[in-house]
Amino acid sequence: MIRSLDLRSAMLSLLILVAGLFIWHATTHVPDTGPVGVVLSADQEQALLAKNMGAEDIAYYASQGVEFPQLDQIAGLGLSREMIDMAGGIRALGISVPDENSAPAPGSLFPSPAQIGVELWATITDPFYVAGTNDMGYGIQIGYSLLRVIIGYTLAAAVAIPLGFLIGMSPLAYRALDPYIQVLKPISPLAWMPIALFTIGDSELSSIFVIFICSVWPMLTNTAFGVASVRSDWINVARTHELGSLKTAITVILPAAAPTIITGMRISIGIAWLVIVAAEMLVGGTGIGYVVWNEWNGLRLDRMIVAILLIGVMGMLLDTLFARLQRAVSYTE
């Protein structure tokens, strides 16, 4: 039953993927971009040829979306395409034709799955190339982002977990610090950015600081809550065995509160990964967030989408890591 559920859900996922790709493909695939060509009937073509318009010119203008009445006007001019171009184009001669740049077929700018596939393959096969400060493999760029997240996040954990222990174990510390936590916690991480840039200056350190400040709160509150709600019976077991405070904290409180603490860490890493992309868009330079912004500015939507996909996959990997950790420390009472 379980196996068949696995199988069925995998099948369904695959089906959704295929359907999604198909819709994407159908809405973005355009055989050749540019204005939709006009197809002339044999009679019309004959009429134009009769007016001494060159067959090549007829084919060219038709492909540019010029309709028969206008073609008839062009033919009436008795000029070749070269001469018309020299005169400034047919529009300059007072004949209204579709704008070459206007109204491309819907979605034609948005890359099709095939184009993304090509880019994705290129990225996967060569993720670490360096061709200049602005042109590096996405593997390297993700590495930059990951490094910032790891540094900021580790610092946050190093502050939040011991502080959370203190707050959880001491009602005094809890009451004293709670107002600050309540006020600072809801501040958007990006609102910290200007403060960081102003006080720290360095953009690199600023993004690390922003990661730090946004991942600190879930870990802090969860650790405090987990520690405060350790059953008093377990603490009493430690006391009757004459364990010191440090030993009690490590052998009883930590494992008892671990599931709650790890949940906080999992929330934090998720937020940190969300924030690094936004922060890198702001400060620029390196990192996968900057890549997204850069490719957008260069109108390389295909490459941008590949970068976005990588952000998603990396986020998923980080979350999976913590889900594993969570399972390892969980217990049933």
Next chain:
Amino acid sequence: MAKPFLSIERLTQQFPDGAGGTLTVFENATFGVEKGEFVCILGHSGCGKSTIMNILAGLAEPTSGVVKMDGFEVSGPSLDRGVVFQNYSLLPWLSALKNVTFGVAARHKDWSKTQVEEHARKYLAQVGLEGDVVNRKPSQLSGGMRQRVSIARAFANQPKLLLLDEPFGALDALTRGTIQEELIKVWSQTEQTVFMITHDIDEAILLSDRILLMTNGPMARVAESVEITIPRPRNRTEIVEHPNYYAIRNHLVQFLGQRSKELAGQPSSGDDHRPETVRIDNSEPAPEESEPAVVPTLRAVGD
């Protein structure tokens, strides 16, 4: 008269009653427990049994009065006083074995890992936990097995005083019976001093050398100390045939049913509240002042 091994002297406990006043749970309670003795304390719910136990364990401070063990005043919890809690209090993230080694390692800091484990396994085996079960987490064990682990943890540390707070309260009657017998077995091998709370009269008679009876609270008193004049080894099916059994049982039932109410709520006039010793013995030959646990001269009703 020499001081007993465990001596509770003029113990008073008060709590704020929630309405601005104070609730006196008990006042000037004074009694003792001899070395190697198995003492049960019986009383209605809320009379202050757990409060006394927590003070003996050092987990709570009395309002006034002292507890002395071996002549030294008790302050704070200690490895010399092992506790078995009603809800087992096993650490759920550790296996049964690890729960016991946790205690053993705390007691014997200089022991090697294998020494600790061997010792723990020995005590687990004494309560019938051997083989693969010891590697299971508490959540994978039945209530009876959990309480066995908890008892093994307490005994493995060989504390001078073992405190049990309604250890079988949450177990079904059959499991309760088996574990009671295991408890007697382990206890008789170790000669441990045991102080146990229960509200089960038959359990108290089966296990103890002496039963302390508490009146209802507030202002509860340890009113009587009833000697159990039934020789060991005892057996739950045969003990009922002993001539003293029903006499003692009736006395206890009568106390809990009626006198615990009548005696309740009398403030002390400042003097110690000592329990009155009660000795009921209808058996022949003439009763002897028997040492607990070793009663060779009395006719054994058991095997």
